[in-house]
Amino acid sequence: MGTGDLAKYPFLNEAGEYMRKSGFGWDELGRPDMKDVIERAAQRIEVGVAGDVYAGLDKYEIEILTFIVSLIMVKAIALEPVLKKYALAEARRAEKFLTDDLRKQSEPLKRSLFTKIFEDLFSLKIEMAESDTRLFKVKVTDYLARSSHFHEQEWKLINRLVSHGFVYLDADETVRLVRNELSILIHEKVRAMALPTLPTTIRDRAEELRARFAPRYEYRVLSANDLPPCVKHALDVMDKGENLPHSARLMLATYMLAVGKPVDEIVAMFQNAPDFNEKITRYQVEHLAGIKGSRTKYSVPSCEKLRNENLCFATQECAGIVNPIQFGRKRK
């Protein structure tokens, strides 16, 4: 894959590899001539958070570097909604390029290169259709595992070209199938990243962005008094190191997700539980957040449901609410 391709798909492992080979090290980020890259990276984040797609694709090396710096900055900003929006925007950007590249029928070699991306990144095997060179085919089960979370009727299997175990799709449709996974991939990249000691130039710029985004996205800083009694009770039980029933854990996690607490912090809340296992807890919280597994986002159980499960510890302040998420909102 050439540098041009890597600039389009900077999340590929080859991109990191390329940077390493070109002798790039973290400390170089502090060099004065990196200012331009940092500025581009900040812009890339802002554009993404605004729901648009960053269009820059001029100097390839610069773009790859910009991507890496933007990942670092998003990590440093440490606001879950910012990360989510950024990841989705990056996915959309790659989606656009991927569709164009897949469409290029004149270069079968190149096309097969891109089908490899699908296989490596998403374990999705796509083949070219025998009958029609504009079409690709994917296995019915691979298709269903992804499409069944789309809501449009036209994605229902019955409205697709299905034959002998395969679903036939054009380039747009094939790429659309993995949009979600692309964004998860970028999300994961940021999550798994260990932040190096940052040069002040990057740290300051990230701080600045954070200060600007925070009022919009930061969860309400929750003092114990702001929490609904049911959630408070669950936290108390947890603090004592006692076992919390599954349903109470579900409530706690969905509530914290709903108020915007980052996944990492929610996982940490559970570490007092007697059976705490970071990996399993993380998986479960991410599942509830709609990042893993069925990819449906779970909402906070209603007060009625919690009452039935004996998890409700209503006080006067609960008057007139039907979901814990409404607690305290009316006062403001």
Add this chain to the structure above:
Amino acid sequence: MIENGILTKTSVLLRGAFKEYYFKSAKTLEEPKKIEQREFGYSHFGQPGMVRHLSFRNTGELIATLVKEVPSDVYCSNAYYRFPTSPMQDKEWTGADMIFDIDGKDLGLPCVPSHSHLLCATCGASSPGAELSGPYVCQSCGSRKYESSSIPCSRCVEGSKKEVVKLVDFLKNDLGIGPDNIGIYFSGNNGFHVHISDEAYVPLDPAARSDLVGYVRGAGLMAESLGVRKGDGSGTSIIKFPRGGIEYGWRSRMADELGINSTSTIKLRNIVDHAGGYSGFKMELDKKAREKGARIDPQVTTDIHRVFRMPGTLNSKSGLAKTKCSNLGSFDPFVDACLLGDSKTIVKVKSPVKIKLKGKAYNISKESAELPAFVAVYLVCKGLAEAA
């Protein structure tokens, strides 16, 4: 059937016949794949409810339990769990076989009243179903509550088989599932279960399964898939065949049905206009698709935590076994799934009844009859006779 903790005579009769079956034939039971990861459950004669969350390491253990407990019905999960004996929320689901259920009683066949019997829910008295006109009143005790009991006829069996054939066509030709991975089972009473053992389907979640259900039922086909779109004005339509063509899957099925191919714009135009435009065509297409679809129970297939009757075990609604059909065309449930012994059994028959089992017709009109065990048990299971 339990009175004061003692099994009734009828329960004793059934239990005895089932025990003999499990004792003799249990060794031929087909072992479910990855048996140790599945949840089992069973019911006892004369007791409501089900013992659940059981697990067996191999068929040997399972058979020992069957012979010892002699359950009225035995169930096995389609799901695989890390901890099959834990309560539901802690089982840790890891996957589930996909299973389709075709139930004869859901097909709305016109023959059903002619072979149904109405059983009083209070005293158990039986009367022929065909005679019901107006509200039910029990002749013996005056109760107005009843249950219906049906002895499926050959038309019922053929009706269910037809749906199985339609289903298997979708599974093989559209979904590409190999014949070795499609297990067709007679349910033991009045229908069929189709088990898919293709590993690729095991991880699918309910949403994905629900999409497949829509596919085989022919539900949700858009007119746009055939190239018919809504026009600007009311009642108008635009014909433009989809980019991918109409050569595969439901598109080709419906194209054949309508007699069109991707060059027949004018013909399709006429069909649409004749149907009254876009919405008329849409309705017609939907109706045609549902006729072509297989009549499966949608809930069964989307449920990834269900337990199903285990192949090779007896169904207490009939005394017949859930049986694998290696040749669906020639399969006769009243012969191939009728596996109980023939020791002489005396029963009290509630109302005259005609049945054919193991190839022999029985026309029973006497109140007290001495019958081979397999006939006696069938009638008792159907609520049409009780132990003498």
